[in-house]
Amino acid sequence: MIRVRHQITRLILCVAFVLAAVLPANAQSGTPALTYQMPPKAIADLIDAPPTPAVSISPDHAWMAFLELPGLPSIEEVAQPELRLAGLRINPRTNGPSRVTHYSGLRLKRIEGGTETAITGLPANPKITNVSWSPDAKWLAFTLTMGDHIELWAAEVATGQAKQLAPVAVNAVYGGSYDWVSDSKSLIVLTVPDTRGAAPAEPVAPTGPVVQENLGRKTPAPTYQDLLENPHDEALFDYYATSKLVRVTLDGAAVPLDQVGIFRQATPSPDGKFILAEVVHTPYSYTVPASRFPARVEIWDQSGRMVRQLADRPLADNVPITFGSVPTGPREYEWRADADATVCWAEAQDGGDAGAEAKERDRVFMLKAPFSGDPVSLATLSLRYGGMLWGNDNLALASEWWWKTRTERYWQVKPGSPKTAARKILDFNWEDQYKHPGSPEMIRTPRGTSVLQTGKGGKSIFMTGEGASDEGNRPFIDEMDLAALTTKRLFRSEAPYYESPVALLDAAKGMLITRRESVSEPPNFFMRDLNAGSMQAITTFPHPTPQLANVQKELIRYKREDGVDLTGTLYLPEGYTPAQGPLPMLMWAYPQEFKSADAAGQVTDSPYRFVRVSAHSPLLWLVHGYAILDDPTMPIVGEGDAEPNDTYVQQLVASAKAAVDEVVRRGVADRDKIAIGGHSYGAFMTANLLAHSDLFRTGVARSGAYNRTLTPFGFQAEERTYWEAPETYYAMSPFSHAQKINEPILLIHGQADNNSGTFPIQSERMYEALKGQGATVRLVMLPHESHGYRARESVMHMVWEMTEWMDRYVKNGGARTMSGEPEDKGGE
Numbered sequence: 001m002i003r004v005r006h007q008i009t010r011l012i013l014c015v016a017f018v019l020a021a022v023l024p025a026n027a028q029s030g031t032p033a034l035t036y037q038m039p040p041k042a043i044a045d046l047i048d049a050p051p052t053p054a055v056s057i058s059p060d061h062a063w064m065a066f067l068e069l070p071g072l073p074s075i076e077e078v079a080q081p082e083l084r085l086a087g088l089r090i091n092p093r094t095n096g097p098s099r100v101t102h103y104s105g106l107r108l109k110r111i112e113g114g115t116e117t118a119i120t121g122l123p124a125n126p127k128i129t130n131v132s133w134s135p136d137a138k139w140l141a142f143t144l145t146m147g148d149h150i151e152l153w154a155a156e157v158a159t160g161q162a163k164q165l166a167p168v169a170v171n172a173v174y175g176g177s178y179d180w181v182s183d184s185k186s187l188i189v190l191t192v193p194d195t196r197g198a199a200p201a202e203p204v205a206p207t208g209p210v211v212q213e214n215l216g217r218k219t220p221a222p223t224y225q226d227l228l229e230n231p232h233d234e235a236l237f238d239y240y241a242t243s244k245l246v247r248v249t250l251d252g253a254a255v256p257l258d259q260v261g262i263f264r265q266a267t268p269s270p271d272g273k274f275i276l277a278e279v280v281h282t283p284y285s286y287t288v289p290a291s292r293f294p295a296r297v298e299i300w301d302q303s304g305r306m307v308r309q310l311a312d313r314p315l316a317d318n319v320p321i322t323f324g325s326v327p328t329g330p331r332e333y334e335w336r337a338d339a340d341a342t343v344c345w346a347e348a349q350d351g352g353d354a355g356a357e358a359k360e361r362d363r364v365f366m367l368k369a370p371f372s373g374d375p376v377s378l379a380t381l382s383l384r385y386g387g388m389l390w391g392n393d394n395l396a397l398a399s400e401w402w403w404k405t406r407t408e409r410y411w412q413v414k415p416g417s418p419k420t421a422a423r424k425i426l427d428f429n430w431e432d433q434y435k436h437p438g439s440p441e442m443i444r445t446p447r448g449t450s451v452l453q454t455g456k457g458g459k460s461i462f463m464t465g466e467g468a469s470d471e472g473n474r475p476f477i478d479e480m481d482l483a484a485l486t487t488k489r490l491f492r493s494e495a496p497y498y499e500s501p502v503a504l505l506d507a508a509k510g511m512l513i514t515r516r517e518s519v520s521e522p523p524n525f526f527m528r529d530l531n532a533g534s535m536q537a538i539t540t541f542p543h544p545t546p547q548l549a550n551v552q553k554e555l556i557r558y559k560r561e562d563g564v565d566l567t568g569t570l571y572l573p574e575g576y577t578p579a580q581g582p583l584p585m586l587m588w589a590y591p592q593e594f595k596s597a598d599a600a601g602q603v604t605d606s607p608y609r610f611v612r613v614s615a616h617s618p619l620l621w622l623v624h625g626y627a628i629l630d631d632p633t634m635p636i637v638g639e640g641d642a643e644p645n646d647t648y649v650q651q652l653v654a655s656a657k658a659a660v661d662e663v664v665r666r667g668v669a670d671r672d673k674i675a676i677g678g679h680s681y682g683a684f685m686t687a688n689l690l691a692h693s694d695l696f697r698t699g700v701a702r703s704g705a706y707n708r709t710l711t712p713f714g715f716q717a718e719e720r721t722y723w724e725a726p727e728t729y730y731a732m733s734p735f736s737h738a739q740k741i742n743e744p745i746l747l748i749h750g751q752a753d754n755n756s757g758t759f760p761i762q763s764e765r766m767y768e769a770l771k772g773q774g775a776t777v778r779l780v781m782l783p784h785e786s787h788g789y790r791a792r793e794s795v796m797h798m799v800w801e802m803t804e805w806m807d808r809y810v811k812n813g814g815a816r817t818m819s820g821e822p823e824d825k826g827g828e
Contacts, residue, residue: 036075036793037800042547042623047072047615047795049544052522054103057513058137059444061111061505063157064525064538065140067131068105072615072792079784079791082752084226085237087289088173089754089786092199095192095240096150096172099786102127106140108157111513111527111538117160122153130177135448136184139250143170143177152178152189152248166254169194171243174264178248182272182447185250190243190263200235212286219318220713220721221287225754228286237284238262245275245304257304264295265333270447271340274307274369275300276333285317292316297333299343299371308371310343321713321721323403324354324384330365336415337390337449342368344378346385354384354403364388364398366415378418379411389440390415391452391461395482397440398422406431406595410440412482425485431599437487438465438478441504455479455507464501466604467492472555473606475500479507491530498608499526513538517610520549548611550574551622555607556629558662560654565601568632568659570668571611573622578667583627584811585669587659587696588618590682591634591652593644593717600635615795616788618677624803625811627668632659634685643725645718648732652685653693660695672697675810677802679703680758680787681716683747687734687766690741698744698809700802703758703787706766707735711757738769744776746805748798750785758787778805 038044051069058065082098083090091098106119106128127145134141134154141154150170155162169192170177178189210230228234245257245266259266262280269276279296297310316327326348336342344366350358362385365375379398386399386408393416401408410426426437441462443453453462460479467474475498478487490510493499497518502525505511510530517523525538543549552572560566568587576583594600613619618628634655638644644651656676663669676696678686683704690699708715708729712722722729730736749763760781767779780801782794789795 034797036797038796039620039799039803040624043620043799043803044796045547046545046613046620046623047792047799049613052541052544053107055525055539056131056133057111057503058133058157059135059448060137061503061513062137064109064111065131065133066107066109067103067128068107070102070104072795073790075784075791075793077791078794082784083236083240084752084754085233085240085290086228086284086293087224087226087291088237088241089226090173090240092240093148094145094150094172095169096145096177097175099790100129100175102129102145103131104128106131106142106155106162108140108155108160109539114538117157119155119160119162121155121162130172130175132180134180134184135182135444135446138184141165141178141180141187143172149192150177152187154250165250166246166248166252168192168246168248168254171241173241173243179267180448181247181268182270182449184448187248188257188266188268188275189246189248189254190266191246193242193244193260196239196242199239200232202232206230210286217318219287220321221317222321222713222756223711223759224287224289224756225759227289228284234282234284237290241280241290247302257300257302259300259304262290264291267335269335269341269369270337270445270449272447273302274341275302275304276335276343278333283315285315288315288317292319292327297330310345310367320353320355321719322353322355323717323719324401326352326354326384328352332385332387334388335449336366336368336388337445338392338396338451339390339415340369342366342415343371344388349380361385362400366418376418378415379413379422381411383407383409389442389452390449391454392458393417395452395454395458397425397452397461401430404595405429425480425482429596429599431594431596433466433468433599433602433604434470436465436468438463438467438476441477453504456481459483462490462504462507463487466500468602468604470603471495472603472608473498477501477504477512491528493608496608497521498606498610518608519551519553519611522610522612545613547623548574548613548619551611551619552576553607553611555603555605556662556666557603558658560651560658562654564597564635564637564655566633566635566655566658567603567605568662569605569607569630570663570666571619571622571628571630572668573625573627576627576668582664582668582670582673583625584673584675584806585627585629585663586618586621586675586677586700586806586810587629587632587656588677588682589632589634589656589685590678590680591636591648591685593636593638595637595639595644597635597637597639600633600637605631615799616679620799621803621806626806627663629659629663629669632656643718643720643728645725645728645732648728649688649692652688653695656689656693656695673810675700675806677701680705680755684734687741687745688732688737690743690745691734691737692740694743696743698746698805700746700748700805701763702748702798703750703753703755703763704747704766705758705762706733707762708733710759710762715757735766735769738766738775739773741770741773741775744778744805744809745770746778746780746801748780748782748801750787750789750794751781751783752785753787755787 054067056065089098108117131142171190241262245259247255264278299307330345333345349360362381364379367375381400383400383402389397398411411422414420441453442450463478467476474493476492499516503513512528528535636644677700679702683701686699686701770777
């Protein structure tokens with residue numbers, strides 16, 4: 001009898017083992033396997049609403065190109081083969097990026113007169129990317145993704161006729177794949193080498209272990225994803241990233257240049273006579289992405305013959321993690337936009353280490369054709385170089401910045417007289433949005449480059465900005481006198497509209513193109529005559545979601561217990577009044593660090609922005625009976641020498657409590673029926689709020705990180721390593737406090753998340769920790785999805801999960817399973 005019982009026990013164990021091996025993970029945990037589900041129709045209709053076209057204005061400001069956006073792609077498209085190599089995600093079928101938004105159509109419209117031109121000659125259901133105007137604005141170039149390759153096309157603006165330019169396969173692995181030459185008749189194109197053969201086959205068996213070593217050097221690095229892992233990955237990276245450089249003309253000729261390599265850039269000079277190239281080479285690394293691989297920087301002539309090698313940059317695997325640190329040696333090569341052929345770059349003077357004391361941080365150098373002499377020093381900067389805005393021989397603006405003080409400065413230099421001392425024209429704290437002067441306006445040249453837009457014969461420049469103020473953002477355009485450094489306001493957005501400058505056509509005549517919207521009116525483009533005070537509509541895009549036209553929107557203000565001013569945007573369903581009683585609410589937020597309490601309390605949104613709903617927006621649930629508090633500010637302040645994150649939890653909870661108290665005081669929310677949610681760092685916030693407070697009924701955390709020991713060399717605005725601040729890393733990690741989470745939490749994550757720090761294992765381990773503590777938790781892993789979710793099936797299912805979860809634990813408090821079936825409380 002004992003022997004029989006043993007045999008039965010063995011049989012049961014064998015069956016259990018087999019079931020555990022074949023059943024999906026969610027079936028093992030008691031949740032039935034799911035196919036993709038659909039949310040309520042009212043929500044699905046918002047997600048499927050036709051997108052408004054993107055708009056591109058021609059360099060001569062005569063035409064608008066309307067770039068038609070398709071709906072969400074299918075899971076079949078998102079699930080196409082993908083290689084993840086050296087930080088790149090590659091579709092091996094097309095030799096292009098595997099995750100890119102395509103346009104589905106093109107239209108042209110003349111700005112003056114409104115005449116529309118249809119683009120003809122395109123194949124059915126085109127997948128259009130990389131759209132760019134020719135310098136003379138007579139052509140519009142773009143790439144078309146076909147089934148197994150990418151083609152280069154162009155459309156003639158005058159006729160609207162599109163054609164393939166040459167029978168070459170474009171290599172778009174690095175995203176950008178071509179550049180116009182300034183003659184507007186030819187383009188420099190990265191193509192797939194036509195003699196490369198078949199892709200390297202994966203070895204049947206390894207020939208040995210994969211070994212990495214570090215011989216005493218400090219080489220800290222963020223938690224990069226999609227890195228090379230073995231020699232086969234290296235071979236694949238070489239195969240797909242290697243391009244042949246070809247000059248393609250509008251008449252269809254394709255002339256190969258004498259260059260084959262892995263190009264980060266191959267940019268023609270403004271006069272079209274030279275090419276600035278950055279060519280990646282070995283040795284590769286398994287710890288950093290391709291952007292840090294060794295590279296030669298060279299100047300070639302039109303045939304591809306090298307004129308001069310400017311640098312051979314080594315592997316940058318030892319850049320300090322202090323914010324503002326850069327690789328040693330020359331970097332950020334570019335052409336001077338206002339000259340024929342002058343190359344410019346920066347070189348660190350502090351060893352690239354922002355943590356080191358130094359009077360000089362960077363120097364900016366120039367070298368002009370024929371590139372045979374020594375470089376000329378144009379500027380010496382005490383902060384980190386932020387780029388150069390070119391104007392003419394007497395005017396260029398060198399920008400510099402510094403993270404710890406949030407400082408940004410602009411210096412006027414004279415490229416034609418490089419020994420002239422630089423003159424500071426702007427010095428501000430970028431965190432103080434109320435005093436932000438804006439950014440200099442640029443204008444396209446006949447050669448296709450961008451230079452500073454000037455007025456008064458070159459004596460003034462124009463500044464545009466968001467115009468943050470206590471009443472909300474009010475975009476503006478100012479004219480700055482370069483001699484007196486005074487400004488004159490030319491335009492400022494007025495309530496009840498949010499209107500931003502797009503292009504200043506003629507400062508003297510006051511002609512300005514703007515993009516204008518209101519709470520209920522979608523963004524459209526207008527021509528304004530500032531002198532006459534008149535305006536005329538250029539576009540008339542309809543409301544994409546008229547069912548939301550009468551949604552109530554209000555920018556609300558309230559205070560945290562420590563006196564910090566807070567804001568949030570409150571949305572209420574159409575027709576709702578507080579007399580009807582409080583609604584279930586979803587709060588959706590994202591924390592931000594500040595060095596100033598005053599800056600943390602500033603209003604940086606507008607109450608007059610159009611109510612636009614994306615597929616990932618919390619506003620979807622307005623049509624499902626919820627009130628929404630969108631972006632309630634969660635500032636984490638560390639003034640002076642204080643580190644913001646040392647009091648992260650306390651400040652986070654205080655901000656959330658203030659938000660809850662305010663919506664309850666207004667009578668629009670029930671204190672016991674509020675959900676908190678967020679994406680990425682907002683998911684991290686969500687888990688922390690559930691662990692350290694009892695303010696919320698449930699939480700929704702999408703694509704988050706929960707254990708900061710898995711990001712030991714810093715995260716978000718935290719510069720210190722785990723070993724420098726272990727207490728902070730522990731206190732901030734909701735994984736460390738999983739036992740305190742006693743509210744239901746829904747975890748959602750893309751299985752192919754490529755964001756630094758939010759590896760899918762973060763959600764998987766958080767789920768295991770919560771499950772082990774007996775928490776109410778659900779983990780949803782979306783196949784083939786990255787940090788943001790793209791497939792229609794994935795997005796619809798994500799929204800279904802959130803709807804079911806919030807309805808169950810917030811709105812109704814019922815007891816249904818997530819499959820929609822009655823909950824089975826019986827035994828075996």
